[in-house]
Amino acid sequence: MPAKIPATIVTGFLGSGKTTLIRHLLNNAEGRKIALIINEFGDLGVDGDILKGCGDATCTDDDVMELSNGCICCTVAEDFVPTLEKLLSRKDLPDHIVIETSGLALPQPLVQAFNWPEISTRVTVDGVVTLVDGKAVAEGRFAHDINAVDAQRAADDNLDHETPLSELFEDQIACADLIVVNKSDLLEPIEAKSLSDRLRTESRPGVQVVSTSMGVLPADVLLGRSAAAETDLDARDAPHHHHGEDGEHDHDHDEFESFVVTRPEIADPKAFADLVAQTIRSHDILRLKGFAAVTGKPMRLTIQAVGPRVDSYYDRPLGGSERETRLVVIGEAGLDRAAITAALSA
Template sequence: MAKIPATIVTGFLGAGKTTLIRNMLQNANGKRIALIINEFGDLGVDGDILKGCGDETCTDDDVMELSNGCICCTVAEDFVPTMEKLLARDLPPDHIVIETSGLALPQPLVRAFNWPGLSTRVTVDGVVTVVDGKAVSEGRFAHDTAAVDRQRAMDDNLDHETPLSELFDDQIACADMIVVNKSDLLGEEESDHLSAVLKAESRAGVQVIKTTMGVLPVEVLLGQNLAAETDVEARHEVHHHHHADEDDDHHHDHDEFESFVVTTGEIADPKAYAEKVADLIRQHDILRLKGFATVAGKPLRLTLQAVGPRIETYFDKPIDGPRETRLVVIGETGLDREAIIAGLAP
């Protein structure tokens, strides 16, 4: 029996993974796709957005969420049982898509496909790493080797890169395809240069593709047929070397990040509130902010997603619960929660 292909979609917080997947679902061409979503934080925003895809090939039952921690740290407890549940269905999916949290390392997840019970039934079609082209071009997750070497010479305590850079490097090292998203925010020369740099830093044969709003043909994203789980050593972590069969108390800088949910009341003016949120993000260096807002007098909920100070808002579906605003805030450890909560008040 042919193995069911699975595509792993990884990338840093706010790179555009959910947008990419939503577009894929809306253009699935009849392919039955099941999703496993791994959120970082307590509010299942990505899963809720994807459940609203409205496509008969991807029903609510086809979207499974893992929110008990980073997927690369909970392979045995969460991921494997979820996969087994999918595979046990009377009508298994044609393809499985796994969206990791922005903090997950893809390598342990690829190794998990060699576990007994999975290895004979499912295979990793490919690993897609989504990159925020604008952020990376500005050097926020790129590594300046010369600058670090100069700092090392002056400070013996500085012996590694920042956690964000390490994570970015590991996601690139594991990729079969790198999607440079938000390329519309870059000039042609800048975009071409970034693509060339990413191609040079990735493994031989890795595709680097530019896109805007995650729009790519399903045929490009799926059907790579690479059996990535058989090529794990070539995808080694650049900075981390824990394995799925190691002790559960391993660490890889997840304590460098924190998240919390803020619940407030209705907002009056979506545009003014978005500007207020953008200012708050700048003040507190918030990495990612996402969730849903209720606008006074409006029957539809407002979806709000922010990557740094860049904010996207849109009305998506009727409000079916309390008329409140719930936002998840994600940032590096040390956020001033009280100030942020106060700043998000309507």
């Protein structure tokens, strides 16, 4: 029987750095052919496009598959398993599969899905990697911007669990084979050590805790862990994962909203980043992400903002039909869409 294809599950709250870590992995895959399954959130496939733009021959556009039908742990049968089956039916199989979950996904049900007969003989969970926003957790929070996480929760109509963030964080730690304390450059050395020590005591025996910034880790640290996590579910107990009697929960989806702003290409990336930051502050925008075409530049500019922090970088060449700027804006209900669109179009 052929060897099972290893799959790595990457979990962590919005803003912890999952996409950045995976992008670095793709650019330093050391010859591995990696396929991605992404649990997308929002009106525009930004995370998928960021990863498709890696430009690495080991991960082509065809190797990136997006799930946009809601929280991955709540759509296992309808969405995830069929997507994985489709990937496994290809003649050109990947060497490794990486799955980026939504920050709200419970990792345990996803790991359990690998025991489904349709896929259990062909793929195995090589490891569960949990990313932690080191600065936020050290300060007693679970994410850089709790409101943005709540907005993500409210915008997902398919989410059928309302696990408190504290319990969801415990679930992510309990299921981990590797805990990555990201943004460690924002911590004092004694803070970083204290947090790492704490996470070791809160996780299962033998779980590794590593610190990094910008998701920079060697591929050999992330991949090749051979955990076979789907055979070890009892040790990854998720005591807080529960559903109501009818399997549904009430959600107030009207508290948050998201929309897309499209404008022509920009002339000055630095000035535009300042404009984005000012617009975020003026209109209490929780999350903004997207792409821009820059006048005279052949490369696409990726823009990501969580709270007041705006990051941007060039990721891949632009196609002829892509010379425009498209941004997803996420915030509490009642956003002044006209004013925000006007500000971002200035």
